[in-house]
Amino acid sequence: MNSLLQDLRYALRQLLKSPGFTAVALLTLALGIGANTGIFTLVNAIFLKSLPVPNPEQLFLVRHSDRLAENTRFSYPIFENVRSAIPLSVGLAAMTWPADFYASLGNDQPEMVTGQLVSGNYFQTLETYAALGRLLTSDNDRVVGGSPVAVISYGCWERRFGRDQSVIGRKIVINGMPFGVIGVADHRFQIVGVVKDARVNDIRESAPPMIYHALAQNLIDVESLDVRTFGDPAQLVLDIRQAVRSVDLNLPIGGITTVAEQLRNNLAQQRLIARLTAIFGALALGLACLGLYGMMSYTVARRTSELGIRLALGASRTAVLWLVLRQTLAMIGAGIAAGLLLAFLAGRTVTSLLFGLSPYDPATVLVAAALLLLVSVGSGIKPAWHATQVNPTDALRAE
Amino acid sequence: MIHLKNLERSYKTPAGQTWVLRRINLEIREGEFITIMGPSGAGKSSLLNVLALLDDSWQGEYWFREQAVHNLKRKHRSELAKLNVGMVFQSYHLLDDLTVQENIDLPLSYKDLPRAQRQSLVADTLDRFRIVAKKDLFPSQLSGGQQQLVGIARAVIHKPPLLLADEPTGNLHSGQAKEIMELFRTLNQQGTTIVQVTHSEANAAYGSRTIQLRDGWLVSDTSNPELQPYEAVKE
Numbered sequence: 001m002n003s004l005l006q007d008l009r010y011a012l013r014q015l016l017k018s019p020g021f022t023a024v025a026l027l028t029l030a031l032g033i034g035a036n037t038g039i040f041t042l043v044n045a046i047f048l049k050s051l052p053v054p055n056p057e058q059l060f061l062v063r064h065s066d067r068l069a070e071n072t073r074f075s076y077p078i079f080e081n082v083r084s085a086i087p088l089s090v091g092l093a094a095m096t097w098p099a100d101f102y103a104s105l106g107n108d109q110p111e112m113v114t115g116q117l118v119s120g121n122y123f124q125t126l127e128t129y130a131a132l133g134r135l136l137t138s139d140n141d142r143v144v145g146g147s148p149v150a151v152i153s154y155g156c157w158e159r160r161f162g163r164d165q166s167v168i169g170r171k172i173v174i175n176g177m178p179f180g181v182i183g184v185a186d187h188r189f190q191i192v193g194v195v196k197d198a199r200v201n202d203i204r205e206s207a208p209p210m211i212y213h214a215l216a217q218n219l220i221d222v223e224s225l226d227v228r229t230f231g232d233p234a235q236l237v238l239d240i241r242q243a244v245r246s247v248d249l250n251l252p253i254g255g256i257t258t259v260a261e262q263l264r265n266n267l268a269q270q271r272l273i274a275r276l277t278a279i280f281g282a283l284a285l286g287l288a289c290l291g292l293y294g295m296m297s298y299t300v301a302r303r304t305s306e307l308g309i310r311l312a313l314g315a316s317r318t319a320v321l322w323l324v325l326r327q328t329l330a331m332i333g334a335g336i337a338a339g340l341l342l343a344f345l346a347g348r349t350v351t352s353l354l355f356g357l358s359p360y361d362p363a364t365v366l367v368a369a370a371l372l373l374l375v376s377v378g379s380g381i382k383p384a385w386h387a388t389q390v391n392p393t394d395a396l397r398a399e
Numbered sequence: 400m401i402h403l404k405n406l407e408r409s410y411k412t413p414a415g416q417t418w419v420l421r422r423i424n425l426e427i428r429e430g431e432f433i434t435i436m437g438p439s440g441a442g443k444s445s446l447l448n449v450l451a452l453l454d455d456s457w458q459g460e461y462w463f464r465e466q467a468v469h470n471l472k473r474k475h476r477s478e479l480a481k482l483n484v485g486m487v488f489q490s491y492h493l494l495d496d497l498t499v500q501e502n503i504d505l506p507l508s509y510k511d512l513p514r515a516q517r518q519s520l521v522a523d524t525l526d527r528f529r530i531v532a533k534k535d536l537f538p539s540q541l542s543g544g545q546q547q548l549v550g551i552a553r554a555v556i557h558k559p560p561l562l563l564a565d566e567p568t569g570n571l572h573s574g575q576a577k578e579i580m581e582l583f584r585t586l587n588q589q590g591t592t593i594v595q596v597t598h599s600e601a602n603a604a605y606g607s608r609t610i611q612l613r614d615g616w617l618v619s620d621t622s623n624p625e626l627q628p629y630e631a632v633k634e
């Protein structure tokens with residue numbers, strides 16, 4: 001420990017002794033680390049974290065394909081008939097697109113909120129669970145126009161009711177019709193809902209407070225069928241087409257896509273940007289490593305005499321290796337700190353490109369910093385190894 | 400203490416093989432104060448580097464206290480040197496970014512010694528060499544004589560039985576040189592075996608034995624008058 005502190009003190013003195021060199025070294029590291037942390041954050045957001053829905057590859061969206069038809073919706077009876085025609089193992093839910101509702105939440109004046117009509121098994125099909133109370137169930141589909149109940153989103157509960165747990169049972173009015181609140185969609189569903197519903201026009205918009213109620217309580221046509229299967233996706237497509245034809249031969253079914261595909265298509269531009277930035281990020285990382293390698297080689301060459309003296313005074317080759325590595329780590333540590341600061345500042349710029357993820361997500365920043373630490377240390381190992389090969393007699397003679 | 404048998408050292412150059420030490424046979428006994436002399440390029444520093452175990456690329460036999468150094472691996476040679484050899488250089492070779500105290504502590508930092516023991520040894524050495532007041536200064540803040548004093552303190556802090564000095568007064572004026580040589584004499588009287596390389600007859604006078612090198616050959620040894628003449632050996 002003493003030796004470590006002594007080495008660090010020594011490293012600090014050397015860095016302060018050559019402020020120009022130190023500044024260039026830190027700037028190289030900071031740029032490499034800052035750029036890559038920012039880019040990794042963006043790539044992580046777009047490629048890895050944009051789909052918080054469980055198993056998005058198993059969730060299909062079925063749409064009416066006749067764009068020329070006046071009515072491009074499925075009627076509720078068609079939905080029910082298709083549901084009864086497909087295997088029981090396949091979950092089939094229906095939804096309308098989100099729309100503006102006038103709702104009186106408590107004693108307030110009616111206000112405009114986003115609402116969506118869904119089948120009773122909608123949340124179950126999306127594999128979403130209640131944060132409070134319960135969600136709609138298939139029972140809510142059984143009695144057409146029956147007991148009017150609603151589910152509010154987590155955001156709505158948080159913003160409009162201050163996360164008051166007594167919201168359950170409270171009477172609210174939607175479009176002039178009274179409903180009893182029976183549950184709050186859990187927080188995870190909020191993210192899924194944002195992706196699928198509230199962000200249907202622009203995925204980069206934040207999730208608005210939402211109110212859901214059962215289609216059966218207000219029979220209207222549905223725009224989309226959500227299907228969850230755990231079997232062969234190709235077989236599912238056949239089953240759906242066959243079930244729809246069995247109900248109405250003339251009903252054209254076009255797009256049956258997974259939610260993952262749907263999002264991929266919507267995010268094509270962002271993905272292209274992310275890919276390009278990842279390539280540039282890799283280049284920046286490569287250049288930072290090359291710079292670090294060059295700087296470390298220069299440092300070792302400059303210190304040949306000193307290392308020779310240390311070897312002559314009894315330092316083992318391993319001790320010299322660790323000495324150089326520790327001082328490399330000190331420099332990398334300072335570089336990473338500066339780089340993270342840079343990434344923090346750059347985060348403000350990339351925020352507009354991230355969906356549902358903060359640019360300061362600790363896990364992302366840590367992974368990026370750890371990756372760069374690994375690569376940077378790798379760049380410093382070869383010069384450090386060269387340091388152990390210094391011949392003390394040559395080094396002492398060179399002085 | 401040390402016995403060299405037919406020790407040779409050469410370098411490969413584009414022009415061919417260049418010999419710097421030829422068939423060196425030398426016996427160094429415990430407590431001796433030996434001076435190595437000779438013109439530039441005679442092989443004095445090369446011999447000192449071999450004795451210090453800093454140089455590995457030689458042929459022949461090297462015995463250190465009955466231990467066959469020529470059979471040891473590099474790592475074990477370094478261990479042997481760490482325990483038994485102290486080195487003083489003409490250019491002092493202090494580390495510029497370390498204080499006097501840290502420079503003196505450097506050889507101890509490569510030994511497995513408790514911190515308290517290290518601090519105690521450093522404090523004793525600073526006191527013994529009367530440089531306590533300079534302990535927080537950097538080498539650039541010291542005179543040449545003071546730097547060499549620190550260099551010697553660093554070389555002897557771990558109490559090595561063998562002290563090797565390569566032109567230790569080469570960069571000092573006569574007054575400082577005399578002080579350093581007096582210090583060597585004291586160390587020798589306390590039991591340290593000393594081998595110094597010097598061009599100075601005055602410095603050589605402090606030693607008990609002088610050997611001469613020329614073109615890599617050992618040509619004279621005051622303790623061995625029967626040594627064959629240089630020309631004869633060369634033939």
